Amino acid sequence: MFMTLAGLSATGAAQTVWGIEAYSDVCRVVFVEDENRIGQGTIDHLDEGCRVGPFERYAVGNMGEVRFLGASGDILMSVMPDGAGYDGYVGDGDPVTMSVMRSEPARRYSSQDRARPPARPSYAAGGVGKATAPECVRYYDSRQCAQDHDLGMPGSRFDLLPIETRARMNKRFMANLNSSVEGQIEAGVCVEVRNCTERMIDEEIWCEVDHDGDWSWILKQDAQYVYAGAGCG
Structure with missing residues (x-):
């Protein structure tokens, strides 16, 4: 499975784009393998405002499991090979699928520059129960x-x-x-x-x-x- 993911790495002219489908949304990402660590590397997002992530890095297990890591190293999503793609879970048990979309000219947001998800609504000091922002829970x-x-x-x-x-x-x-x-x-x-x-x-x-x-x-x-x-x- 290491070789499979290595084939997804971006090159100078083109990149293989993977589509992550979760929360009724599809977000495109590119795997950029670490030259010094087989089966590990960074993840570049091609879309702003995705409802999954943001992911910083990935790591592949011995059985082909791909773990998506956040900035602090916590596991945000995990998928396993299933046919031509991957199936797994994100967040607190929500299903996710991942499949190859296409190859296209190299263009990506760096982890520093890409847009982050919208800020969470603020809450009163008394607890989680009442939102002070117009957006509701x-x-x-x-x-x-x-x-x-x-x-x-x-x-x-x-x-x-x-x-x-x-x-x-x-x-x-x-x-x-x-x-x-x-x-x-x-x-x-x-x-x-x-x-x-x-x-x-x-x-x-x-x-x-x-x-x-x-x-x-x-x-x-x-x-x-x-x-x-x-x-x-």
Whole structure:
């Protein structure tokens, strides 16, 4: 698989463009392999305002898995070979596909110059629940503005309500996107909640839930989306 990715590297005159399809959007990227590290290199974005990333680097595993890394080295996306392309997951369990689009004249945004995603909405000091910007926090599945009862903690800290997933969620060992994945919960599943925590710096709410007899953490809400609503039915 190292040789496969090496063939995607940009040359002085032309480059092979890969299309990453996720969140109902397609973003074009180019792999630029590191001359000193086989199967590793940088990623150049050809489109501004992509909803995935921004990615800084990539690394290929022994089984052909391609990991997309952010500026701090955290894994933002992972795909595996599937036929002529790749399939995998991005973010907190959202599906993604990657396939060759075409070769075109070399033109790309550097990691320093390319546009970054829009800034997250700002929030009041009291917590994640109320946005001070006109933009609302939306349900992940419908993209509609979330109702007040689904924002913030699901109930009080001492009387937490069950929550119902609105997306396929990764179950994690700890309340962190960098924590190990222990399984998945499909959308529309009602789960009991034992504990919730707010990560104010990241504007995230994580809940420890009971699913299939195991307790693990899922991301209930971040600055953009509600992934699980309070209450069920």
